[in-house]
Amino acid sequence: MENCCRRFVFFFAVIISIFVLVTYTNQYGINNQDTGQKDIGTFDPHSLGDRVGIGLYATPIHDPEYGMPSSVYLNHSAPLECHLFFSNQRPDPGKFLVFVLMDFQQVPFRFEEQDADIVFDASVDPYEEKFFSICIPNLTAGRHDVAIVLAMEPYNHSMDPSFRLSTDLSSVRGMRLNLIVDNDTRQKIPCDDCMNQPFERCDPNYPLNDGLLLTKDACSNKLWYAENATPGETLSYWINCAAGEEYPSKFAIITLMDYRQIPINIDTSDYAIFGELAAGEKISIPAAVPVPKEKGVHEFVAVWIPLPFEYQEKPSSNYKYYNQDKVLVSSVRVGLNVT
């Protein structure tokens, strides 16, 4: 009888173990097949999981032939008109915000014939493709750096770190173009080929490369992604920046609170950081953000915009910034929980 009981318990233990093994196998996505062709799947249940197509077109025809040129020449009396294409191939509606940066500052524009504003809500139904008209009026003469920017999942305020980490590089996306109005005179920026902000130098072994990272301490590698705050207080933080390990980087940085541009520091009106770093150079810039007065979770993000005012077309191999990433990327989105 005892033997029978022992066998039963042993069998029970084996079955439980197999169940646990299978459960873990599924959770960790182990599904290797001999062909090696099987997709193993994502491990982040909170992943953005976007499957979208985005384009900027001169006319609302979904064909690369009608893509917006990277250099646009206009007379000052004409507005800049283009069409944003968004293809949402997901079962959920695609919701995003749209804004325009003209020389790294948000400017009013018209979206879908609505009255001019700084930021517009947009949405695309599941499995829908759509063009949105954009009109930027009141252009001034000279060469401008223009970015049409999309902020993805703007109303997801989850404080879960897995969601926060998934916003790294991608919560804000932008398409840039050079706009030449009347003449090709470049806009003046506060500081060219240097830094327009005080900074601390980081160790060459600091892991960041060709981009930015928000932290609470200078030259720290500990991510700042969430904070509880009280209305009206000021939060100090650091914007860590790095050139590529083997190539220089030239960049602009802007900061957004709930997708509206705010100054880099509370005691200045600087709307952007402009800088250039030599290969392997890494620095940390002190900054401060005022906490909004409204309670709830607010979204704070910094955006790294490479090669300000440089031409967007393919560079020649002797171009100084030949190897620099040319795509606008965001920091991890910081959730500020105001209570």
Next chain:
Amino acid sequence: MKRRNEMRAFSTLLAMLLVSVMVVPAVSAAEEKCWLFEEGKPWFENADKNKDVAFDGKELVKWVSSSSTRSMVGWRVRTHMWDVPLFGEESEHYSQARDSQGYPVDIDYIKVRGRVWYDDDYQGYYLYFDDSDTHYNSADALVHYEDEHQGTTGTFYARGDHWLEDGEDDKWYPVTTDTLH
């Protein structure tokens, strides 16, 4: 005697459960692959080129823009993966431009960035690795990370960020592979 047998059985059960829980994450590998080729088969088993999208949980954005002389098509693919290591960690991110037969095609711009974060037992996320590989007129880009902190616990998080761009849209396809194990 009966009580001792029950205790032994319970201990066996507990030990097997613990072994199951510990061993499986150690042998598991977080991996994402996209648009792998089988020779002779169409590339977009996992993607609909007309819709500019992929279907396998990756974040994919296809951009369209134009230079003054020709239109450009860029594919951006981003992945994120989690893994609980037992004996160190390794991360690899590989971008490739391939034709329908799986042969390399040199394109205007190909870049991959790999980032690895480490959660030190719920004390916060630390950036451990951030590197990129950029090429013009090339078919391949690769970054690789190997954790030196053998035997660490906690959670690793890796992000792959691929960017491929060329004026010709019809002659090549993006193939991206990200692994974390």
